[in-house]
Amino acid sequence: MALEEYKGVFIYAQQVDNEISSIAFELIGKAKELAADLGTDVTAVLLGHNVGNLVDSLAEYGADKVIVVDDPELETYRTEPYAHALASVINEYKPEIMLVGATAIGRDLGPTVSARVKTGLTADCTMLEIGDFPLSVPEGKEDTQKHGQLLMTRPAFGGNTIATIACPDNRPQMATVRPGVMQKIEPIKGAKAEVINYNPGFTKNNKYVEIQDIVKAVGTVENIMDAKILVSGGRGVGSAENFQMLKDLADVLGGMVSCSRAVVENGWLAQDYQVGQTGKTVRPNVYFAIGISGAIQHVAGMEESDIIIAINKDADAPIFDVADYGIVGDLKKIVPALTEALKAE
Ligand code: FAD
Numbered sequence: 001m002a003l004e005e006y007k008g009v010f011i012y013a014q015q016v017d018n019e020i021s022s023i024a025f026e027l028i029g030k031a032k033e034l035a036a037d038l039g040t041d042v043t044a045v046l047l048g049h050n051v052g053n054l055v056d057s058l059a060e061y062g063a064d065k066v067i068v069v070d071d072p073e074l075e076t077y078r079t080e081p082y083a084h085a086l087a088s089v090i091n092e093y094k095p096e097i098m099l100v101g102a103t104a105i106g107r108d109l110g111p112t113v114s115a116r117v118k119t120g121l122t123a124d125c126t127m128l129e130i131g132d133f134p135l136s137v138p139e140g141k142e143d144t145q146k147h148g149q150l151l152m153t154r155p156a157f158g159g160n161t162i163a164t165i166a167c168p169d170n171r172p173q174m175a176t177v178r179p180g181v182m183q184k185i186e187p188i189k190g191a192k193a194e195v196i197n198y199n200p201g202f203t204k205n206n207k208y209v210e211i212q213d214i215v216k217a218v219g220t221v222e223n224i225m226d227a228k229i230l231v232s233g234g235r236g237v238g239s240a241e242n243f244q245m246l247k248d249l250a251d252v253l254g255g256m257v258s259c260s261r262a263v264v265e266n267g268w269l270a271q272d273y274q275v276g277q278t279g280k281t282v283r284p285n286v287y288f289a290i291g292i293s294g295a296i297q298h299v300a301g302m303e304e305s306d307i308i309i310a311i312n313k314d315a316d317a318p319i320f321d322v323a324d325y326g327i328v329g330d331l332k333k334i335v336p337a338l339t340e341a342l343k344a345e
Pocket of ligand 1: 233234235237263274275276278279280296298311312314329330332
């Protein structure tokens with residue numbers, strides 16, 4: 001594999017039901033930074049059927065080029081035809097970097113494709129940058145650093161450490177990236193991208209999985225990743241019923257309720273509301289951490305919030321280390337009082 005043949009930063013532009021997933025725009029935002037450091041451009045890879053109408057939004061969010069594979073085989077996500085299409089695009093266009101969202105689809109697609117194109121993949125990244133690898137040269141040792149590598153950072157060992165991983169000897173350098181961590185850039189209305197239609201050829205009469213029926217989840221779960229204000233509760237809230245206090249505060253503020261993993265494990269709220277390493281990554285304008293101790297796995301999912309307000313009866317709780325404002329006391333007294341005071345405003 002001649003590494004210098006591989007050029008450009010590619011992102012997988014996930015779409016579901018003819019709608020681009022937010023993660024695709026987040027990936028373009030990060031890809032722009034990486035591409036600027038490498039002196040190259042950003043290409044979005046759009047797979048689906050009748051998806052040409054989605055090209056413009058990818059351009060407006062910063063893609064310089066869009067490679068479109070449009071085929072009835074790609075009507076609905078299935079591993080085999082999607083992996084075939086993306087692996088074919090990689091083999092044909094040879095990107096230096098290939099980013100995929102760590103969504104349910106991306107976690108399936110990314111590793112399948114990386115195995116097919118015989119490169120590595122760092123899963124669930126929370127930080128990406130261009131740098132040197134190894135990161136440092138021990139004193140007295142020969143400098144064998146390779147420059148311009150993609151440094152892929154992710155929590156490891158149950159979130160107890162942060163690992164930075166590189167893929168110096170294979171291309172593309174592939175990563176899946178956690179939704180909600182990277183920032184979209186402001187879209188530029190009317191921006192255009194170069195569009196490349198590519199047909200990798202699909203084998204018909206194959207043994208692909210056949211979709212018989214799609215049953216949508218019943219009920220609408222609010223997406224805490226969209227909230228500007230989150231009122232998040234932990235084990236300290238004490239019961240499912242007590243979450244009504246937090247809901248009342250969230251309603252006054254026009255926000256949503258979220259929680260720590262302890263709350264999900266206790267069955268007080270569904271997993272959709274969990275913030276953290278094994279939950280969602282959020283970056284609201286205001287994050288209330290109420291009765292939450294501030295375990296590293298929780299903090300990993302909320303530390304990028306603009307303003308963090310912690311309420312905890314333990315003045316030494318680690319959550320106060322990341323909080324901008326802290327109130328030490330019993331949440332059962334403080335939360336209703338805060339809600340009443342806000343209502344009175
Ligand atoms: P606790 O740690 O029990 O804290 C409760 C807090 O409430 C305490 O600080 C206490 O002082 C305070 N309190 C109690 N009563 C009151 C009161 N009346 N008024 C005010 N304060 C009060 N956790 C997550 O949240 N998200 C994750 O995604 C996640 N992923 C994980 C992944 C792995 C691999 C592992 C090993 C763990 C993970 N965890 C995660 C669990 C994490 O380590 C903690 O156990 C969890 O975050 C603790 O939740 P908590 O802060 O609600 O509960």
